[in-house]
Amino acid sequence: MSEHDEFSIIDQLFKPLAGLSREARGLIDDVAVIAGDSTQDLVINTDALVAGVHFFEHDPLDLVARKLMRVNLSDIVAKGAKPYGYQLMTAWPRGTSYSEKADFVRGLKTEQDRFGVDLFGGDTVSTYGPLVVSMTMFGRVPAGRALSRLGARAGDKVLISGYIGQGYLGLKALQGQLMGLSHADVNEVISAYHLPEIRADLAPVILEHARSSMDVSDGLLADADHLARANNLMIRLDLNTVPTSLSARAAIASGLSPVDLVTGGDDYQILCTADEAGAKALIMAGFYEIGMCLGVSEDTPAGAELWADDRRLDAVAKGYTHPL
Amino acid sequence: MSEHDEFSIIDQLFKPLAGLSREARGLIDDVAVIAGDSTQDLVINTDALVAGVHFFEHDPLDLVARKLMRVNLSDIVAKGAKPYGYQLMTAWPRGTSYSEKADFVRGLKTEQDRFGVDLFGGDTVSTYGPLVVSMTMFGRVPAGRALSRLGARAGDKVLISGYIGQGYLGLKALQGQLMGLSHADVNEVISAYHLPEIRADLAPVILEHARSSMDVSDGLLADADHLARANNLMIRLDLNTVPTSLSARAAIASGLSPVDLVTGGDDYQILCTADEAGAKALIMAGFYEIGMCLGVSEDTPAGAELWADDRRLDAVAKGYTHPL
Numbered sequence: 001m002s003e004h005d006e007f008s009i010i011d012q013l014f015k016p017l018a019g020l021s022r023e024a025r026g027l028i029d030d031v032a033v034i035a036g037d038s039t040q041d042l043v044i045n046t047d048a049l050v051a052g053v054h055f056f057e058h059d060p061l062d063l064v065a066r067k068l069m070r071v072n073l074s075d076i077v078a079k080g081a082k083p084y085g086y087q088l089m090t091a092w093p094r095g096t097s098y099s100e101k102a103d104f105v106r107g108l109k110t111e112q113d114r115f116g117v118d119l120f121g122g123d124t125v126s127t128y129g130p131l132v133v134s135m136t137m138f139g140r141v142p143a144g145r146a147l148s149r150l151g152a153r154a155g156d157k158v159l160i161s162g163y164i165g166q167g168y169l170g171l172k173a174l175q176g177q178l179m180g181l182s183h184a185d186v187n188e189v190i191s192a193y194h195l196p197e198i199r200a201d202l203a204p205v206i207l208e209h210a211r212s213s214m215d216v217s218d219g220l221l222a223d224a225d226h227l228a229r230a231n232n233l234m235i236r237l238d239l240n241t242v243p244t245s246l247s248a249r250a251a252i253a254s255g256l257s258p259v260d261l262v263t264g265g266d267d268y269q270i271l272c273t274a275d276e277a278g279a280k281a282l283i284m285a286g287f288y289e290i291g292m293c294l295g296v297s298e299d300t301p302a303g304a305e306l307w308a309d310d311r312r313l314d315a316v317a318k319g320y321t322h323p324l
Numbered sequence: 325m326s327e328h329d330e331f332s333i334i335d336q337l338f339k340p341l342a343g344l345s346r347e348a349r350g351l352i353d354d355v356a357v358i359a360g361d362s363t364q365d366l367v368i369n370t371d372a373l374v375a376g377v378h379f380f381e382h383d384p385l386d387l388v389a390r391k392l393m394r395v396n397l398s399d400i401v402a403k404g405a406k407p408y409g410y411q412l413m414t415a416w417p418r419g420t421s422y423s424e425k426a427d428f429v430r431g432l433k434t435e436q437d438r439f440g441v442d443l444f445g446g447d448t449v450s451t452y453g454p455l456v457v458s459m460t461m462f463g464r465v466p467a468g469r470a471l472s473r474l475g476a477r478a479g480d481k482v483l484i485s486g487y488i489g490q491g492y493l494g495l496k497a498l499q500g501q502l503m504g505l506s507h508a509d510v511n512e513v514i515s516a517y518h519l520p521e522i523r524a525d526l527a528p529v530i531l532e533h534a535r536s537s538m539d540v541s542d543g544l545l546a547d548a549d550h551l552a553r554a555n556n557l558m559i560r561l562d563l564n565t566v567p568t569s570l571s572a573r574a575a576i577a578s579g580l581s582p583v584d585l586v587t588g589g590d591d592y593q594i595l596c597t598a599d600e601a602g603a604k605a606l607i608m609a610g611f612y613e614i615g616m617c618l619g620v621s622e623d624t625p626a627g628a629e630l631w632a633d634d635r636r637l638d639a640v641a642k643g644y645t646h647p648l
Contacts, residue, residue: 006448009422009425009448013425013426013429014412014429014443014446014448016429016433017409017429017432017433017436017442017443018443018444018445019442019443021442021443023409023442023444024409024442024444024445025444031445032409032411034366034444034462036360036361037360037361038361038502042358044411044444044445045445046411046412046413046445046447046460047447048415048447048449048458049449050415050449050450050452052451052452053450053451067564085347085356086459087356087368087370088338089372089413091456091458099335101333101337102337105337105338105340108341109340112341114576117344118341118343118345118347118348119338119341119342119343119345119370120342120345120357120358120368121342121351121356121368121370122338122370123370123371123372123458124330124333124338125372125373125374125377125378126374126377127376127377127453127454128374128377128454128457129452129453129454129456130451130452131452132415132453134372134413134415134447136370136411138577143631167546220407256450280572283339283492
């Protein structure tokens with residue numbers, strides 16, 4: 001990675017601003033945690049979407065609003081917290097009509113009703129550029145119990161909350177680069193890209209049974225790598241056990257590499273680790289077991305590896321290929 | 325006001341999203357309040373700045389960061405709360421250099437040290453448009469004590485925490501439209517525009533002695549009008565008692581209308597009301613008495629009026645003139 005990518009900006013520039021504050025958790029966890037009363041803490045997440053970067057310039061604004069809320073909820077739920085309410089910032093391009101703003105608000109209302117959150121406050125401003133929307137979401141969790149990506153141990157199972165690759169396939173479909181899928185399959189993956197499924201119902205079971213947890217937003221393999229390194233562990237993912245939809249399997253049958261599914265982004269599933277008993281409970285609740293945490297050694301350095309059929313798949317450039 | 329201005333967007337579109345949640349305070353207060361433990365609450369404010377709208381495209385980024393933090397702190401302090409920490413969203417134009425980002429971070433650090441806050445978390449993204457930065461600031465206040473713009477009563481004195489018009493004069497100076505000021509005076513008002521003074525030290529005295537409070541950001545007269553209408557009161561402001569700097573008085577001597585100072589924005593002073601005894605304490609702490617709350621009647625409808633020398637100054641278009 002270059003000196004100037006997002007992660008180095010966070011490490012080099014922003015981490016010193018977080019200092020030793022307990023709330024920031026060293027910026028390692030995507031969320032902040034503010035101690036509340038003796039019974040509960042506040043879990044806080046901020047995520048922004050920019051037109052032309054995170055969504056298409058002409059996407060319907062109700063979908064943009066709904067996605068904004070879901071990508072924010074994803075982090076809250078992954079920490080085992082119950083969604084609570086949010087602050088909203090909207091920077092509208094000059095000339096955005098009242099009815100477009102009303103569309104955006106309609107999308108927010110749909111998600112509010114679904115996830116039981118209210119708007120707490122915010123700011124609405126104008127811009128000469130593309131639409132920028134940002135949300136700070138609050139969740140509530142029993143005091144001291146908010147999960148972290150830290151806490152995984154060697155021997156833990158690695159689990160995922162649902163299908164991997166749906167968002168990536170949706171993006172490919174919108175770019176006209178997805179072949180061999182039926183109309184219905186294409187609609188399904190586009191819908192997953194616009195509106196990732198958020199399993200808020202899983203928060204209590206994660207809280208009860210997971211040892212470490214985070215949401216997948218940079219792609220399964222990259223995020224498993226982040227989790228592994230944060231815990232100084234090796235995570236071995238088994239590509240054959242990664243859950244994929246029927247649409248994804250149709251795409252693979254038409255020539256798509258299954259490896260692309262685990263390196264593509266836009267998934268927003270929950271990645272967690274648990275001991276044997278915890279993993280059983282999580283699987284009962286709908287999680288899939290996809291790998292294993294190992295202690296580090298010369299043979300198993302910290303990070304995530306992708307395996308299939310007892311062979312390790314090596315990273316080459318952005319994709320992954322079988323090593324010779 | 326048109327159907328589509330910022331206030332109607334908030335009233336018509338966003339207020340329904342806040343619903344009856346206690347935290348949102350009906351979006352009337354610029355801040356949200358989350359109940360914490362039995363001893364303290366969390367006061368929350370979100371304000372954003374956009375290049376080309378809220379600051380000049382080529383303003384040094386450390387100044388932009390410092391202003392962002394101060395406009396956010398302004399609302400926190402106005403509610404009597406102690407600054408605590410913040411979430412940050414930065415949408416960087418493609419091509420922003422590492423050293424520019426480092427400048428921005430340096431500005432944040434300066435203010436963190438001054439006001440005793442830490443970065444808790446956030447998001448950093450890219451944009452094809454101008455820089456957009458947004459902050460959600462947290463403050464702490466004794467439980468149930470956060471001030472509101474509600475609570476003013478007929479008979480209350482109206483007070484302001486410092487000079488009015490400095491930000492407006494700074495903007496005029498930067499636009500090359502300010503005549504008759506010395507070099508030193510011009511520097512002073514430009515500095516006030518870039519870095520409004522935030523009187524965090526006043527929070528405890530406001531908490532103790534004010535009945536209602538808000539920060540001035542839309543201009544003194546407009547914000548006094550908001551406060552008056554929220555309380556169904558008439559506020560009579562006496563232009564002659566509004567505190568102005570020596571620079572402002574030099575500008576007035578050179579032909580600037582003093583009325584422009586109270587209708588211009590970018591001030592970020594604290595506007596509050598208090599009873600007789602409270603007003604005395606606030607004045608001792610540095611506030612200035614600038615008006616009076618009156619009950620409404622046919623002669624004194626809800627809203628703010630500007631008076632000078634026993635004459636009411638009437639609003640015409642954007643400016644104000646003496647009625648005939």
